[in-house]
Amino acid sequence: MAKAELENQTTLTEFLLLGFGNFGDQQLFLFLLFLMIYIVTMVGNIFIIVLVAADHHLHTPMYFFLGNLSCLDTCYSSNILPLMLANFFNGGQRAISVTGCMIQYYFFGFLAASECYLLAAMSYDRYVAICKPLLYTALMNGRVCLQLVACSWISGSLAINITIYLMHQLRFCGPREINHLFCDFNPILKLSCSDTHTIELLTTFLAAVCSLPPFLLTLASYVCIIATIVKIPSISGRKKAFSTCSSHLIVVSIFYGTIMIVYMLPKTEALRDLNKVFSLFYTVLTPLFNPLIYSLRNREVKEAFRKAVAKFCAFERTQGCN
Secondary structure (H helix, E strand, C coil): CHHHHHHHCCCCCEEEECCCHHHHHHHHHHHHHHHHHHHHHHHHHHHHHHHHHHCHHHCCHHHHHHHHHHHHHHHHHHHHHHHHHHHHHHCCCEEEEHHHHHHHHHHHHHHHHHHHHHHHHHHHHHHHHHHCHHHHHHHCCHHHHHHHHHHHHHHHHHHHHHHHHHHCCCCECCCCEECCCCCCHHHHHCCECCCCHHHHHHHHHHHHHHHHHHHHHHHHHHHHHHHHHHHCCCHHHHHHHHHHHHHHHHHHHHHHHHHHHHHHCCCCCCCHHHHHHHHHHHHHHHHHHHHHHHHHHCHHHHHHHHHHHHHHHHHHHHHHHC
């Protein structure tokens, strides 16, 4: 009887992404706000990529990882924000095909997992630089850096490939409203009329495998870094050592802090809107903050920017004379 009833149900081909649908008259303000965030995010991250590639003084492991992080954040924002912006023209909600929703979730999961591993690689780089400075050149050579970055991107795709394969086996019979800003795992599963127990258990295990090891590596690296900095006798030496990793520590704290809040909060209706707000931090604001934090707090980046502006001004003067 249950099987016959399941067969008679209509399989959905699209979802309705509600987003900020309950904000009514503020849709235009939200559109302009998120458009500005998207533009600043793209400009800031592309600026970091170009600066790292163009200035030979930034051809070091630290800035090689930073360039990859900016590339990742550019993709991250482009996966989430354009659809959110489009939603504001449809009363805050927009139809998205089941396939399109799966694609968005695939890239979200892939990029989020890759960022966990990339941040761990960056923390290991800072650990070697501060705790084992005499071995830094040998331990963080070009080959090792390429391997760490490649492993970060590849590791990010492994778990999400399994999850997406299992999600494609699910049937969706209604309702079709996803009460979230983008296609995330739990909101999608709530709409399935299939048994989701197995995929929930497996995905929880895969999420732990993908996020826990890089998080523990990052945590262990900073415990060792802080212990080493505390032992430095001079105050100026401690400040100089801490300044080399302070930007990365801020980025790590924002990224992991907001993810933990979102995924550890109880999944209740009362906290649903709060989950939306906190999910903005790691999907929208983290890619925005990363280039700003590294630009404003990093002396070498500011110096490279100053030289780039000076070269551009000199070029403009030369063109004006001609």
